[in-house]
Amino acid sequence: MLELDASQIQMGCHAADKAQALAMLSEALVEGGLATAAYLQGLQAREAQGSTFLGQGVAIPHGTPQTRDHVLRTGVRLIQFPEGVDWGNGQQVYLAIGIAAQSDEHLHLLQLLTRALGEGDLSQALRQAREPEQLVELLQGAPQALALDGQLVGLGLQIEDFDELLWQGARLLRQAECASSGFALGLARSEPLPLGEGLWWLHSEQSVLRPGLAFVTPAQPLQFRGEVLKGLFCLASQGEAHRQALERLCDVLIGGRAAELSEANDSRRVIEALGGEVAPDWPSLTLPLLNAHGLHARPAKVLSELAQRFGGELRVRLSGDEGAGVSVKSLSRLLSLGARRGQMLHFSAEPSIAADALPALQAALESGLGEAVEPLLAEQGAALLPAAAHVPMAPPAGSQLMAVAASPGIAIGPALVRIFPRFEYAEHGKGVDAERQRLQAARAVVAGQVQRLVDGAGVASIREIFSAHLAMLDDPALIDDVEARLLAGASAEAAWQHEIDAAAQRQEALHDALLAERAADLRDIGRRVLAQLCGVTLPDEPREPYILVMDEVAPSDVAGLDRQRVAGILTARGGATAHSAIIARALGIPALVGAGEAVLALAQNTLLLLDGDSGLLRVAPDQDTQQQALHEREAAQLRQQQAHAERLHPAITRDGVQIEVAANIGASGETAEAVALGAEAVGLLRTELVFMEHAQAPSQAAQEREYRRVLDALGGRPLVVRTLDVGGDKPLPYWPMPSEENPFLGVRGIRLSLQRPDILETQLRALLASADGRALRIMFPMVSTVEEWRVARDMAQRLREEIPVADLQLGIMIEVPSAALMAPVLAREVDFFSIGTNDLTQYCLAIDRGHPTLSAQADGLHPAVLRLISMTVDAAHAHGKWVGVCGELASDRLAVPLLVGLGVDELSVSPRSIALVKARVRELTMSAARTLAEQALTLDSAAAVRALIAGMH
Numbered sequence: 001m002l003e004l005d006a007s008q009i010q011m012g013c014h015a016a017d018k019a020q021a022l023a024m025l026s027e028a029l030v031e032g033g034l035a036t037a038a039y040l041q042g043l044q045a046r047e048a049q050g051s052t053f054l055g056q057g058v059a060i061p062h063g064t065p066q067t068r069d070h071v072l073r074t075g076v077r078l079i080q081f082p083e084g085v086d087w088g089n090g091q092q093v094y095l096a097i098g099i100a101a102q103s104d105e106h107l108h109l110l111q112l113l114t115r116a117l118g119e120g121d122l123s124q125a126l127r128q129a130r131e132p133e134q135l136v137e138l139l140q141g142a143p144q145a146l147a148l149d150g151q152l153v154g155l156g157l158q159i160e161d162f163d164e165l166l167w168q169g170a171r172l173l174r175q176a177e178c179a180s181s182g183f184a185l186g187l188a189r190s191e192p193l194p195l196g197e198g199l200w201w202l203h204s205e206q207s208v209l210r211p212g213l214a215f216v217t218p219a220q221p222l223q224f225r226g227e228v229l230k231g232l233f234c235l236a237s238q239g240e241a242h243r244q245a246l247e248r249l250c251d252v253l254i255g256g257r258a259a260e261l262s263e264a265n266d267s268r269r270v271i272e273a274l275g276g277e278v279a280p281d282w283p284s285l286t287l288p289l290l291n292a293h294g295l296h297a298r299p300a301k302v303l304s305e306l307a308q309r310f311g312g313e314l315r316v317r318l319s320g321d322e323g324a325g326v327s328v329k330s331l332s333r334l335l336s337l338g339a340r341r342g343q344m345l346h347f348s349a350e351p352s353i354a355a356d357a358l359p360a361l362q363a364a365l366e367s368g369l370g371e372a373v374e375p376l377l378a379e380q381g382a383a384l385l386p387a388a389a390h391v392p393m394a395p396p397a398g399s400q401l402m403a404v405a406a407s408p409g410i411a412i413g414p415a416l417v418r419i420f421p422r423f424e425y426a427e428h429g430k431g432v433d434a435e436r437q438r439l440q441a442a443r444a445v446v447a448g449q450v451q452r453l454v455d456g457a458g459v460a461s462i463r464e465i466f467s468a469h470l471a472m473l474d475d476p477a478l479i480d481d482v483e484a485r486l487l488a489g490a491s492a493e494a495a496w497q498h499e500i501d502a503a504a505q506r507q508e509a510l511h512d513a514l515l516a517e518r519a520a521d522l523r524d525i526g527r528r529v530l531a532q533l534c535g536v537t538l539p540d541e542p543r544e545p546y547i548l549v550m551d552e553v554a555p556s557d558v559a560g561l562d563r564q565r566v567a568g569i570l571t572a573r574g575g576a577t578a579h580s581a582i583i584a585r586a587l588g589i590p591a592l593v594g595a596g597e598a599v600l601a602l603a604q605n606t607l608l609l610l611d612g613d614s615g616l617l618r619v620a621p622d623q624d625t626q627q628q629a630l631h632e633r634e635a636a637q638l639r640q641q642q643a644h645a646e647r648l649h650p651a652i653t654r655d656g657v658q659i660e661v662a663a664n665i666g667a668s669g670e671t672a673e674a675v676a677l678g679a680e681a682v683g684l685l686r687t688e689l690v691f692m693e694h695a696q697a698p699s700q701a702a703q704e705r706e707y708r709r710v711l712d713a714l715g716g717r718p719l720v721v722r723t724l725d726v727g728g729d730k731p732l733p734y735w736p737m738p739s740e741e742n743p744f745l746g747v748r749g750i751r752l753s754l755q756r757p758d759i760l761e762t763q764l765r766a767l768l769a770s771a772d773g774r775a776l777r778i779m780f781p782m783v784s785t786v787e788e789w790r791v792a793r794d795m796a797q798r799l800r801e802e803i804p805v806a807d808l809q810l811g812i813m814i815e816v817p818s819a820a821l822m823a824p825v826l827a828r829e830v831d832f833f834s835i836g837t838n839d840l841t842q843y844c845l846a847i848d849r850g851h852p853t854l855s856a857q858a859d860g861l862h863p864a865v866l867r868l869i870s871m872t873v874d875a876a877h878a879h880g881k882w883v884g885v886c887g888e889l890a891s892d893r894l895a896v897p898l899l900v901g902l903g904v905d906e907l908s909v910s911p912r913s914i915a916l917v918k919a920r921v922r923e924l925t926m927s928a929a930r931t932l933a934e935q936a937l938t939l940d941s942a943a944a945v946r947a948l949i950a951g952m953h
């Protein structure tokens, strides 16, 4: 967190103009060890985008997101210019605050400063200050308003004594971020003051973050020190902020109206009586903030200027915060919200202007407040979901469905459709002690169950997930909040479920796929405790191995399964990265996920056949299909066992040609396992995950760490890294892009990287720096023109002069037909090609690779695709360059002989396919494979090619 102190300030400086002032600030940041000299370009670029003038003679120069890599350490440097510096638009700056920050800290500092700058005229005081301490005092010492709103009032709490009431008051102040954890202790040590009429007062300055006043009342009057206690004020005291509220309180008491407080059952009445902030009852609208870097100065300015066009008052607060919010017309107040992307903003407008103002605000927010914005992913998902009223029909017998292949293998068995029962429970409890005990008992039972899952897990990844569940079960903040609900009279079920929901929603609101999956973990543990409390047991399992069908499978559902009883898993929702999918893979249970709601309508015991490799689900297949599937499964199991035993041997054809078999991986952590499964190299490191796991573009250092980890685990084996391949179809949350009608034909892969060369440059730097004398192969995705390749290559070569790498190869992926057709030209310049058959097939056959009904026809064995592969290999070999295939086709049993016959030098496949691909190569002779390939090129369809290869045996 950024803090201000006198040592960061240079007093009495002079700058002829803004450029000089920026240079001086940059120098101060460099001297302080906070940034490198290159950060100056960031300061300049940021000013060019829009002035950083904040108001009151203060500017806050900071770098652009692209120059964050030049930040060494988070911090600030301040320079006072008593004569003023012209910051443009006639604005004079007397104090410039240079910020070096990686991300969020910048918003936090704005919040701090704007609180100080919001009131009165500070500019002259800032200009005339003689000592740095004076400046710090001016910036920090501005009195903060007393927090006093609905979230600080707790009425009718089920508590037994004074200490519990005190603790509740302290908890409210902590939740409102007025105090940190030591505050309750400070409060307990202070002397309670009776105000009369059963009202008491306590205050403490210990661990106070900002001034706030809480008011709590017990459900029944208490006896305390021989007097009655009907209500307790707890003050987080700082300066004089509470004076006005105290005066109002005295007026209430003197006026004989104490009962308005002690007997209140509506927090609004209490707040009104004490003069706190009550949200006006105006027309309102809640909207998400879409801007990638939050409500920073530029979008806030656009918003405030829009608001100023309306005659009446417009207010905004963060959803979930209570109180009246801040004026939308005030730039500094808007900044003080510190709103981030994905947070919901609650706008309210005076009735006279609401009809015009609210739609205008909505349109402005949706269009990005002057910035390009990307919709929030969760909302996109919601928009795609069918209407709630729509109840889908079960897929009929004999039908086939495609789903996401989440865990490999063939499974067959009757369906057990498990839909969670609705939990019925009373909202109000039968006394705090009884409810607390019930909840403790239920948590203890669930903790025992989860502990058994931890102990019984043979796999580290499962152990880790359930250890995290145990920690969630005991999370002190969660328990505190549940306890507060119990005290307020809730039943154990209601208190628990409410807090679990709230915590899961907070996670989901972060709009990050990985964090949202952690919300699924929270809901899982929440449901288990609730089931325990409600005495709910799940339906009986069929006797024979069955296919578990669920909406979404929670991790504990999977880990708790008996491998002998559960043949496979099928879910309506979910993705392959969910914890449940990871666990299914670790347990070796075939799984399909995201099959759509219709599968929930299947009748119990419907026979299902699922293929966890291809993603195909067959409903009530006929006898022949079943038999064939069973044979295939047996044969596949046998082949797998034999291949696994030989996985570490090279793949050499019977006539002595060696084919390199490499692994496709998405994360550094997968490398060691890939090597153990027989990988001779990593043939495709998809770097998207490195970028998707971060809330903003990962820094050079963060990327370097990832790439180094892969190289280390490879122990000298080659590494082929693909530069970032995202785009219209897989956007990054922090990389807003206008939505495209046809994203697969839009800005993706290298096209996108070339539009944001700063990000590509950072990635290339990280890659080169991580090599440390080891061999490195870099390739660019989705190249469709020779120019794209040349621009990317030139950048890599320029950087290589700065960061030398002795053994570097640069290549491209062949994924677009134009690149295959231009291979004879490209082959002169590249070091290698790697053919991405997934995309090459979709572009060649014009079938969307994810199309729900057509994608099965997008077969990479189509002669048209094979011809493109053949052209690519011939062109490469004519120039002495090597060719790999890294699309899914490389692991297709039927495709391997063809690819080898076409002359492909390397096959890069998912780690679990390596052993099988190697075994397949060993069955071949190069001469026969060549003949086969030649024949295949002359055929008329993919089906004919498959028939040809199948007939070979």
Ligand code: PEP
Residues within 6 Å of the ligand: 684, 686, 725, 815, 835, 836, 837, 838, 839, 840, 886, 887, 888
């Ligand atoms: C491909 O297109 O074949 C490929 C390997 O890239 P991705 O599947 O990541 O698009």
Ligand code: MG
Residues within 6 Å of the ligand: 815, 836, 838, 839
């Ligand atoms: Mg691709």
